[in-house]
Amino acid sequence: MRVFNFNGGPAALPTPVLERVAAETLDWNGTGMSIMENSHRAKEVVAMAEETQADLLELLGLGADWKVLFCQGGASLQFAMIPLNFAQGAECDYLDTGLWSTKAYQEAQICGAKPHIAASSKGDDFTYIPSEFNYSKAPKYVYFTSNNTVRGTQWPTFPKKAPAPLISDMSSEFLSRPLDLTDFVLIHAGAQKNVGPAGLTIVLIKPEWANTGAKGLPHLLDYRTYIEHDSMFNTPPVFAIYVAGLVFKWLKNDIGGLGNIQKLNAAKAKALYEAIDQSGGFYQGTARKDSRSPMNVTFRLVNADLDKPFLEEAKKAGMVGLNGHRSVGGMRASLYNAVDMAAVKTLIDFMAEFQKKRG
Amino acid sequence: MRVFNFNGGPAALPTPVLERVAAETLDWNGTGMSIMENSHRAKEVVAMAEETQADLLELLGLGADWKVLFCQGGASLQFAMIPLNFAQGAECDYLDTGLWSTKAYQEAQICGAKPHIAASSKGDDFTYIPSEFNYSKAPKYVYFTSNNTVRGTQWPTFPKKAPAPLISDMSSEFLSRPLDLTDFVLIHAGAQKNVGPAGLTIVLIKPEWANTGAKGLPHLLDYRTYIEHDSMFNTPPVFAIYVAGLVFKWLKNDIGGLGNIQKLNAAKAKALYEAIDQSGGFYQGTARKDSRSPMNVTFRLVNADLDKPFLEEAKKAGMVGLNGHRSVGGMRASLYNAVDMAAVKTLIDFMAEFQKKRG
Numbered sequence: 001m002r003v004f005n006f007n008g009g010p011a012a013l014p015t016p017v018l019e020r021v022a023a024e025t026l027d028w029n030g031t032g033m034s035i036m037e038n039s040h041r042a043k044e045v046v047a048m049a050e051e052t053q054a055d056l057l058e059l060l061g062l063g064a065d066w067k068v069l070f071c072q073g074g075a076s077l078q079f080a081m082i083p084l085n086f087a088q089g090a091e092c093d094y095l096d097t098g099l100w101s102t103k104a105y106q107e108a109q110i111c112g113a114k115p116h117i118a119a120s121s122k123g124d125d126f127t128y129i130p131s132e133f134n135y136s137k138a139p140k141y142v143y144f145t146s147n148n149t150v151r152g153t154q155w156p157t158f159p160k161k162a163p164a165p166l167i168s169d170m171s172s173e174f175l176s177r178p179l180d181l182t183d184f185v186l187i188h189a190g191a192q193k194n195v196g197p198a199g200l201t202i203v204l205i206k207p208e209w210a211n212t213g214a215k216g217l218p219h220l221l222d223y224r225t226y227i228e229h230d231s232m233f234n235t236p237p238v239f240a241i242y243v244a245g246l247v248f249k250w251l252k253n254d255i256g257g258l259g260n261i262q263k264l265n266a267a268k269a270k271a272l273y274e275a276i277d278q279s280g281g282f283y284q285g286t287a288r289k290d291s292r293s294p295m296n297v298t299f300r301l302v303n304a305d306l307d308k309p310f311l312e313e314a315k316k317a318g319m320v321g322l323n324g325h326r327s328v329g330g331m332r333a334s335l336y337n338a339v340d341m342a343a344v345k346t347l348i349d350f351m352a353e354f355q356k357k358r359g
Numbered sequence: 360m361r362v363f364n365f366n367g368g369p370a371a372l373p374t375p376v377l378e379r380v381a382a383e384t385l386d387w388n389g390t391g392m393s394i395m396e397n398s399h400r401a402k403e404v405v406a407m408a409e410e411t412q413a414d415l416l417e418l419l420g421l422g423a424d425w426k427v428l429f430c431q432g433g434a435s436l437q438f439a440m441i442p443l444n445f446a447q448g449a450e451c452d453y454l455d456t457g458l459w460s461t462k463a464y465q466e467a468q469i470c471g472a473k474p475h476i477a478a479s480s481k482g483d484d485f486t487y488i489p490s491e492f493n494y495s496k497a498p499k500y501v502y503f504t505s506n507n508t509v510r511g512t513q514w515p516t517f518p519k520k521a522p523a524p525l526i527s528d529m530s531s532e533f534l535s536r537p538l539d540l541t542d543f544v545l546i547h548a549g550a551q552k553n554v555g556p557a558g559l560t561i562v563l564i565k566p567e568w569a570n571t572g573a574k575g576l577p578h579l580l581d582y583r584t585y586i587e588h589d590s591m592f593n594t595p596p597v598f599a600i601y602v603a604g605l606v607f608k609w610l611k612n613d614i615g616g617l618g619n620i621q622k623l624n625a626a627k628a629k630a631l632y633e634a635i636d637q638s639g640g641f642y643q644g645t646a647r648k649d650s651r652s653p654m655n656v657t658f659r660l661v662n663a664d665l666d667k668p669f670l671e672e673a674k675k676a677g678m679v680g681l682n683g684h685r686s687v688g689g690m691r692a693s694l695y696n697a698v699d700m701a702a703v704k705t706l707i708d709f710m711a712e713f714q715k716k717r718g
Binding site for chain 2: 001002003005007008009010011012013015018019021022023025026027031032033034036037038039040041072073074075076077079080084107110111190192196197198199200216217218219220221233234235236237238239240243318320321326
């Protein structure tokens, strides 16, 4: 029996995608081998990887001035690669909205850059997205986390008139809505939210920006290596790319694109936030309303003693992954693309029932 | 229909492992979710990862002075991490036996080390394993590739009395035989040969050696990060770890350990090399006999014009992956653990038949 999966990441994947993965595990694409057993240089695999890149660009409405890279090492390796390539010891601005942007900032320090915090919501426990900025004079780039999984906040609009190109970690909202990337030169996203299995990091980069990067870096830390070899300098994580490709097809063909998934995601979030707001304080949202994330709905129960029974009874009712991030506690319902309205309605009904019993 | 898969890597996986992966794709371990959808911090996943580490140490007969790390980025990232951590700008010795050790050497140069080639078979086209060494005075470590996938050579015995601890890329022989790691401090192996899907790099390291590493490196380039967080500093490639775990169980329970797999591998290699040697020159092994790899059997046909028909007819007969590495051409039959004697016999029969028709 499949459960309703509200995990923050790794997270729910579309059931039809998993059904296809299962069906093809011993024989992919008529090759008589699993996708895991095929050479990454076999023409069928290269074609699959190229189609996956093309589908992603099509979903995002991006042209040939962008390149899709298949990297490894998660956001944590991007936190190092970005300053190593593009700060080159100089100033770069970070917008501080929680755990992950803090880690990115700290890694920039380790990597010899001079990161500057140009905005922060730390004073108010990262419960909102800042609207005032104190940029440094000539930063190499402006970095931010577009959706904060831990605190359940999301940038409603991206920073305007920043003094340098934007770079963003979009892991936990990637492919949940159309994106205007006009002011961006690089975004990265760990696959394990809306894309596929952990172990793949999607990087979208403008090659002309990549060319401004530091020279003499280790090969796998230089974005040009991935661009020049179309992400096949060495063996890429083929299975994860394959699953990502199926998810992109599902978004294109079954869902109908990012405009449609945005509507579905907005409806799910609206329903759950309304249930929280209309609970008379039994459930309390933790993010400021104007900064709420449609992807990660964070809330607390009126009494923390109820956390354990809430999670246990939810599990009995077929819902998992509702615990908040280990660094903050409370509750979090992650409503990624593969979590459908039926799951959200089940949660809302359960919450009402739980409140009736314990409220 | 499953084919006989002689790919050099990504390569064949045991069919029973793939059958189990397929069966569990939608519901792993009674969680109601795919292993890909489970949180890496869920207790079931942490237990699976720990069991996978324990099984690997047991297979190799290693104790608590060794630690199993789950890394990403393949051998190519190890090529950088090793000198960054352990050469620290000083001398280190490389034994040059082919494409991959050359890449490791070059990456050490990029990483600010002073690598020195202490032995090389380059002059004879990397067709053998050197037995004479010209070590530098006080190298930090001695690095070599224990099995050379491209040229089909393998170290029959590891270097003795080296002036520093040994470090080795064992990707294409890892788990094919028992190993005496007495003189080693670190070995690494890409999963995509004998372990599991690409996107996972197994590192075995002595923690006391890791502690001698450079300080101030980016987190994901510092081995201590993986040791301290038991490879969960950030989200690891969970699916690949899970498949590796199933392969380790298969080796332990179905095969009966590394002593047994070594015998099976030796018998396969013996049969194929004999068929080559007894073909009267129609098939010619490319590696020197004393350096032949049991994992990658490289050979040429008497006339290169026959390469194409050989590969095409082999494919029609259900055998794939017999082409040599793109850098050298010719033929290569990789006989990894999951390639059984039935596959090898089918190949030998085909080769005899082909020679009869074309010889």
